[in-house]
Amino acid sequence: MSELNTDHVDSVEEELEVESNYKPPPEKTIEQILETDKEDESLRKYKETLLGEAKSGGVVVDPNDPRKVIVKKLALCVADRPDMELDLTGDLSQLKKQTFVIKEGVSYRIRIDFIVQREIVHGLKYVQKTYRLGVPVDKMMHMVGSYPPKTEVQSYTTPTEDAPAGVMARGSYSVSSLFTDDDKHEHLKWEWSFEIKKDWKE
Structure with a gap:
């Protein structure tokens, strides 16, 4: 969002094209991961610590939800201000009616809160496309990483970006x-909106 120009969009598209040649390693179960290198005591203990609750058998937070990843919340985080949050557990079609107001030029980060249940999820990614008057102006992709199932909410926060500034x-x-x-599992897809203003209270 900080660049807001088509050059940025083109460069990200090129990165995604390059990434499409990447072949992710085959998925492994928790048992397979623990079996690998099990003769190495220090590595075995490290993996057990890393996997935490997952090694004791499938962690199921919501038995009525078959998904491995339950995305709970998106938060727009600005230093010294309360987080602006979107609840992603309800009617997603209503999110477009809730508009964040962002002061031009401010530094911000995006935090995604989610739950991983049942099994390890490999290579999570957050992809965001931004439009103005229906025209794409920015696209970004962040590698979130691989996560074991846990009963607690897990989070990913993007690096700091600067909102664009100026009348235009x-x-x-x-x-x-x-x-x-x-x-390429779509764990959640949603739309939302924001407005850039000269000041927070304008």
């Missing part, structure tokens, strides 16, 4: 967000 940058934007993984 002010206005309304729509965003399409996708939480996916190496196997």
